[in-house]
Every structure is written in C-alpha cells, then in structure tokens.
Amino acid sequence: MIEVSELRKSYGEKGRSIIAVDGLSFRIRPGTVFGLLGPNGAGKTTTIRVMTTLSDPSGGACSVAGFDVTRDPASIKERIGVVPQENNLDRELSAYENLLIYGLLHRVTGLRKKISEVLSVVELDESRERVVQDFSGGMKRRLLLARALLTDPEVLFLDEPTIGLDPQIRRHFWNVIRKIGMDGRTVVMTTHYIEEAEALCDMVGIMSKGKMVAFDTVKGLKKLVGEYVVDTITEDGRLEQFMCCDRREADSVASGLQGRLTIRRSSLEDVFVKLTGARI
Amino acid sequence: MNTMSWYPVFLREMLLFRRKLFRVGYLFSAMVVPMIYLVTFGLGLGRTIDVGGMSYVAYLLPGLVAMSSMNNSYSWVSSALTLNRHYFKTFQVFVLAPVSPSAIMLGEVFAGMVKGLFASLLIICTGFLFTGMFVTTLFFLVALLLNCFLFASLGVITGMLAKSHEDTSTYNNFFILPMAFFCGTFIPVDRLPAMLGTVVAMLPLTHTNILIRKTALDNEGVVSLSVLVCYAVVFFSIGSRLIRKYSE
Numbered sequence: 001m002i003e004v005s006e007l008r009k010s011y012g013e014k015g016r017s018i019i020a021v022d023g024l025s026f027r028i029r030p031g032t033v034f035g036l037l038g039p040n041g042a043g044k045t046t047t048i049r050v051m052t053t054l055s056d057p058s059g060g061a062c063s064v065a066g067f068d069v070t071r072d073p074a075s076i077k078e079r080i081g082v083v084p085q086e087n088n089l090d091r092e093l094s095a096y097e098n099l100l101i102y103g104l105l106h107r108v109t110g111l112r113k114k115i116s117e118v119l120s121v122v123e124l125d126e127s128r129e130r131v132v133q134d135f136s137g138g139m140k141r142r143l144l145l146a147r148a149l150l151t152d153p154e155v156l157f158l159d160e161p162t163i164g165l166d167p168q169i170r171r172h173f174w175n176v177i178r179k180i181g182m183d184g185r186t187v188v189m190t191t192h193y194i195e196e197a198e199a200l201c202d203m204v205g206i207m208s209k210g211k212m213v214a215f216d217t218v219k220g221l222k223k224l225v226g227e228y229v230v231d232t233i234t235e236d237g238r239l240e241q242f243m244c245c246d247r248r249e250a251d252s253v254a255s256g257l258q259g260r261l262t263i264r265r266s267s268l269e270d271v272f273v274k275l276t277g278a279r280i
Numbered sequence: 281m282n283t284m285s286w287y288p289v290f291l292r293e294m295l296l297f298r299r300k301l302f303r304v305g306y307l308f309s310a311m312v313v314p315m316i317y318l319v320t321f322g323l324g325l326g327r328t329i330d331v332g333g334m335s336y337v338a339y340l341l342p343g344l345v346a347m348s349s350m351n352n353s354y355s356w357v358s359s360a361l362t363l364n365r366h367y368f369k370t371f372q373v374f375v376l377a378p379v380s381p382s383a384i385m386l387g388e389v390f391a392g393m394v395k396g397l398f399a400s401l402l403i404i405c406t407g408f409l410f411t412g413m414f415v416t417t418l419f420f421l422v423a424l425l426l427n428c429f430l431f432a433s434l435g436v437i438t439g440m441l442a443k444s445h446e447d448t449s450t451y452n453n454f455f456i457l458p459m460a461f462f463c464g465t466f467i468p469v470d471r472l473p474a475m476l477g478t479v480v481a482m483l484p485l486t487h488t489n490i491l492i493r494k495t496a497l498d499n500e501g502v503v504s505l506s507v508l509v510c511y512a513v514v515f516f517s518i519g520s521r522l523i524r525k526y527s528e
C-alpha cells in the first residue's frame with residue numbers, strides 16, 4: 001500500500017523556492033501497476049524521490065509498504081527497488097561489479113546466482129564483465145532495471161524505465177513489468193509513452209504543475225473525458241477535436257461538421273492532452 | 281551482520297581504486313610531488329634550516345608522510361563524493377540502501393585511509409631509496425592512522441557540503457594547502473611568528489607532525505594524541521550527521 005496525502009515538496013531557499021509538488025494525495029493498493037503521467041516538470045520525479053526516501057517532503061505525509069518516509073525510511077529501503085530517471089550506475093565498474101555492490105549493500109542472499117538471473121532477464125549476460133562506460137544508452141537502462149530487480153522488491157519505482165529502448169526490448173520490459181504486477185507486487189512508473197501506460201497500468205494518475213488532475217483506471221479516465229473523439233481538419237488546416245461521451249453524440253457532432261472527419265475511440269493520449277492542456 | 285555493513289561501500293571504492301592504480305599516470309603523479317619536495321627542500325633549501333641537530337632529510341621525511349597522507353586521504357574522498365552526489369548520482373545508491381549513515385561514513389573513511397596509507401608507503405619507499413633507512417615507531421604508525429582517519433572524515437564533510445566541484449578546490453586552498461606548509465612539515469612550528477603559531481597549534485596536522493616524530497611518549501605527545509583523537513571523533517560524527525541529513 002502506498003499512501004500519499006497532502007504531499008508538498010519545494011526546492012531552494014524560502015522566498016525564491018520552486019514548488020515541485022503541491023498538495024498531492026493518492027492511494028495505491030498492493031499489486032497495482034500504477035502509471036504516473038504528466039508533462040515535463042509536472043513533479044513526477046520529485047514525487048518518486050520523496051516516496052523512495054531520497055528527498056524529505058516539505059509538507060504532508062507519505063508512506064510506502066506501511067512505513068512512513070520520514071519516520072522509518074530504513075524499512076522502506078529494504079522493500080523497494082528504484083530505476084531512476086537519471087542513470088546512477090558506476091561508469092568505471094563492470095555490470096557485474098555494479099550489481100555486486102548493490103547486492104552486498106542490500107544483503108541479498110545467493111547473490112552470484114541472483115546476479116546471473118537478473119542479467120539474463122534483461123539480456124545482458126554477455127556484457128557482464130564489460131565496463132558500464134562502454135554501454136549504449138539502452139544497455140544502461142537495462143542494467144538499471146536488472147539492479148532494481150536484484151532484491152525482489154515489494155514495491156518497484158520506475159522513472160521512465162523504457163526511455164531510449166528499442167521496440168523489442170521495450171516490449172520485453174513490458175512483459176517483465178506485467179509479470180511483477182501479477183506476482184502481487186506494486187509498480188509505480190512514470191512514462192511519456194502513453195501507449196505504454198495504456199498497455200501496462202491498472203491505475204493512472206495524471207499530474208500537472210505539482211497537482212494530481214486525474215486518478216483512475218485507463219477506462220475510467222476515458223469515460224471521464226468521453227469515449228469517442230471526432231477529429232476534423234478546419235479550413236485553415238488546424239486539427240480540431242471533439243470529445244463525445246458515446247457514439248450517438250459523436251455521430252450527431254459529426255453530422256454538423258463539414259470537410260474531412262474521422263470518428264474514433266478516445267485514447268489515453270486524448271485524456272492527457274485534454275487534462276493537462278499540453279502535448280507530450 | 282551490521283558490523284560489516286560498511287564493507288560494500290569500501291569495496292566499491294577499492295574496485296574503482298584498483299582501476300586507477302593500473303593507469304600509468306596515477307603512480308607517477310603520486311610519486312612525483314613528494315619527490316619534488318624531497319629534492320628541493322631535503323637536498324637543496326633545507327640544508328640551511330636548523331632542526332635541532334638531526335639531518336634535515338631525517339626531519340623532513342616523516343613530515344612528508346604526514347602531509348601526503350593528509351592530502352591523499354582528504355582529496356580523494358572529498359572530490360569523489362562531490363562528483364558522486366552532483367554529477368554521477370552514484371551516491372544515491374548508498375542512500376537508498378538499508379545501511380546506516382555511519383556505515384556509509386566508515387566505508388568512505390576506510391577507503392580514504394587506504395589511499396592515504398598507499399601514498400605514505402610510496403614516500404617511505406622513496407625515503408628508503410634516498411637515505412637507506414626509514415625509522416618507523418609505534419607513534420609514527422598511530423599518528424599516521426589517526427591522520428588518515430581524520431582527514432578522510434574531513435573529506436566526507438566537505439564532500440557533503442560542496443555545491444559543485446569548484447567548491448572542492450576552494451576548500452582545499454583554504455584548509456589543506458596552508459596546513460601542508462605551516463604545520464611543521466618543512467620547518468618546526470616554533471620558527472613561525474607568534475600569532476601564526478597560535479593558530480597553527482590548533483590545527484590537526486601540527487599534532488600529527490609532533491606525534492609522528494616522537495620516539496618516546498612525553499607530555500607533548502599525549503596532548504597531540506588527544507587532540508588528534510578529538511578531531512577524529514568530531515569530524516567523524518559531523519560527517520555521519522551530514523549523511524543522515526542528506527536529501528535531494
């Protein structure tokens with residue numbers, strides 16, 4: 001269970017501070033794959049930093065797996081795995097050494113075997129002795145996921161885990177994440193690939209300017225803004241969209257329009273654009 | 281076992297250190313600075329300095345060990361920690377692990393000590409080559425270990441406080457460099473002007489230099505030993521506290 005209530009986080013000194021998270025509240029049940037979406041700078045990474053005990057909250061409360069982030073961070077650290085947005089691997093160490101240090105820090109039992117296991121999950125077996133400096137961007141992302149999986153964490157935090165991955169490996173990541181969700185473990189992930197959230201997440205939260213503007217299942221969110229969309233190109237070449245709650249409404253909207261138009265089911269992307277007023 | 285939870289932190293540093301060691305440049309640069317001091321001061325300028333009867337090189341060598349161990353224990357820890365926090369983000373890995381702040385501190389300090397001791401060993405070898413002998417006493421060893429410990433701890437402190445890599449060299453120029461020259465490495469402290477002498481008497485390296493040259497424990501030695509232990513304890517607790525308070 002993850003509980004966030006009235007969470008606030010600001011950076012910098014008083015007076016000139018930036019408010020990154022501004023009164024955020026939500027709850028995630030165990031076994032949920034939760035997707036946190038939002039435009040750049042919405043506060044997703046900041047929220048994850050607070051949930052993973054890396055940043056102290058400026059106000060409000062946050063608990064992960066039943067433990068409070070300020071009162072009992074050690075118990076949270078024992079139960080979570082984190083893939084950060086920014087790579088924090090040791091560049092001058094090999095893949096194996098990176099996992100070794102991490103495993104020792106987390107007192108993983110049967111470490112050697114476990115390292116081989118996670119390396120093969122992300123298909124990096126052959127690069128285990130190579131220095132991370134020589135890895136491609138995607139390989140680093142894969143190693144980060146492998147590292148986060150090393151402890152079999154109860155809650156997994158993934159901040160844009162699939163950025164820079166080729167389509168095959170991305171699909172493979174999806175399977176790994178889905179499987180973790182099916183094991184009854186919790187996943188909190190951020191992504192700018194909306195189809196990824198649509199494919200994976202049981203629950204989706206959309207953040208904008210430090211606040212949660214929507215929090216529901218993908219289906220629920222679509223219902224919220226309308227299940228059908230009428231796209232039409234205006235005379236001056238702009239795309240105009242009408243969100244409609246059902247097919248009948250869509251048809252009637254369409255009949256009143258001229259020129260080229262299409263009626264389609266809404267996507268999570270439509271929801272996102274409508275709620276945040278921004279493109280991705 | 282919680283008593284060994286510093287070990288992964290230490291091991292990481294050692295794995296990185298091993299890689300550095302094999303680069304030709306490292307050994308050379310670690311050797312070259314003390315060599316320059318030894319040649320310019322020990323065999324050149326130093327002849328004119330009266331150090332109370334003994335040969336100047338014999339006076340200088342333990343001082344160089346104290347200075348070099350300070351530099352190496354301190355700088356590595358300080359700059360690596362700054363970089364690991366701000367640029368490489370690898371410090372997050374420690375902070376996100378279920379280990380206590382003092383375990384992280386201890387791991388970093390031990391790693392800094394290894395670098396300080398390694399540099400000291402190079403000087404001892406150099407000294408042996410130049411003079412054919414190098415007297416090490418129990419006091420020498422205790423002073424050296426304490427010196428490495430306290431300056432590695434200080435390295436953690438500045439490494440945790442520095443806002444950027446430039447800060448590291450500022451701290452270095454303000455604290456470490458003056459100590460290298462004024463605290464009895466090259467010339468006895470009592471040769472300094474009185475006012476400077478009072479300040480210098482409070483600095484840790486001064487006491488390392490006193491203790492490292494003792495052959496028997498007298499009052500002065502006991503005072504120096506106590507001062508060093510105090511510095512070590514204080515620096516270590518401040519460092520641990522800064523790690524505990526760490527938040528991004």
Ligand SMILES: Nc1ncnc2c1ncn2[C@@H]1O[C@H](COP(=O)(O)OP(=O)(O)OP(=O)(O)O)[C@@H](O)[C@H]1O
Pocket residue numbers: 011012018019020038039040041042043044045046047085528
């Ligand atoms: N360390 C920091 N110091 C100061 N301000 C910060 C820091 N980290 C984030 N911010 C600010 O907080 C706000 C939220 O940033 P955050 O990284 O949480 O956004 P995000 O939703 O993860 O964005 P993105 O999609 O680009 O990753 C931004 O305005 C950012 O400038």
Ligand SMILES: [Mg+2]
Pocket residue numbers: 044045046085159
């Ligand atoms: Mg982010």
